[in-house]
Amino acid sequence: SEASTPPLAPPLASFAPLWRRGVRARETMGTFAKVLGQFSAKSLESESGNIMRTIAANKVPGSLSISLDTTLKKGHDMRVFGLGTMATMASRGRYARMTTSMHAVYSTMEAELDASVDGSPALHKVWSQHGPTLRRTAALAQDLADVGVATAAPAPPLSPAARRYVAGLQGAGAADRAAGGGGARLLGHLYCRYLADLFGGQMFAGPTRMALGLAEGTPRHYGFELPAEDGRRVYINSLYSSLNEAGAMLDAEAFDATVQEAAKAFEHNIDLFGEEPFYLDSVRGALNVCSGYALQTARGYVGGGK
Secondary structure (H helix, E strand, O other), X not given: OOOOOOOOOOOHHHHHHHHHXXXXXXXXXXXXXXXXXXXXXXXXXXXXXXXXXXXXXXHOOOOHHHHHHHHHHHHOOHHHHHHHHHHOOOOHHHHHHHHHHXXXXXXXXXXXXXXXXXHOHHHHHHHHHHHHHHOOHHHHHHHHHHOOOOOOOOOOOOXXXXXXXXXXXXXXXXXXXXXXXXXXXXXXXXXXXXXXXXXXXXXXXXXXXXXXXXXXXXXXXXXXXXXOOOOHHHHHHHHHHXXXXXXXXXXXXXXXXXXXXXXXXXXXXXXXXXXXXXXXXXXXXXXXXXXXXXXXXXXHHHHHOO
C-alpha cells in the first residue's frame, strides 16, 4: 500500500563515505538541477518540436494530420500534463491510481478499435498497420502488477474522470460502427494518446523508475518496440502518413467528426491529469527523482570503488 512504501533514499548520513571520497555537495546539487531540467516542459517541447518540424507527413495541405495537429496546439496543456505526470512520481499509490486509469483508457480504446476496424476502411488502414506496435494494454497490466494492482476481474475502481473518458471512447466506437463504414472518430483518440506517448511519454520512464524504486526495464508502457529499420522520427512520420491516407477515405462530415473527437480526447486527458491536486505532489515527485538519482549514483560510486 501507499502507506507502507519504503523510503526512496537512505538518510543523508549514509552518504558520508561519498563525501569523503571527493563528492562535493555542490556537485550533487548540480546533478539534481540537471535531473530536474531534463524533465521540464521546455525540454519536452524542444524534443517534440524538433520532430514536428522535421517530419513531412504532417505538413501535407488539407490532410488529416494537419487538422489533428491543430487540436494538439489548442488542447495540449503542458502545465497540466507535465505537472500531473510528475505528481504520479510522488508515491506508488498515486502512480498506481493514474496507471489504473490509463489501463482502463487504453484497454477500452483498443477494444473499441478492434470491434470497429472491419467496418471502417479508414480505421482499418491505421489500426491494422500500427496496432501491433501501439497497443499498451498488456504493458500497463504488467506495470500495475509491479505495484500490487491486479487488473483481472473484479477490475480496480475507476476515478470519475477515468469513467468519463471510458464512456467517451465507447461512445466514439458506437458512433463509428453506426456510421456504416464511414466513421473514424476513434482515430481522434488514437492520435491524442499514442502520438503523445511517441513524442514525449518515453522520457518519463527513467525518472518514474528512479522516483518510485521500480525494477530496471519498468515501467513498460512508455516503451515501444519500433520496426528495426525505423527510429522514432521515422515511425512517427509513418503513422502520420497512415492517418493522411485514412483521412482521404472520409467524407467531409466524417473528417470533421474525427477532428472534433481529437479535441474531446484532449479535454478528457486534461480532466484526468488534473483530477487530483498536483502542485504539491509534483514537488514530491521531483524530489523523489532527485533522491532516486542520488541513490543510483551512490551505488555506482560504491560499486565502482570510487
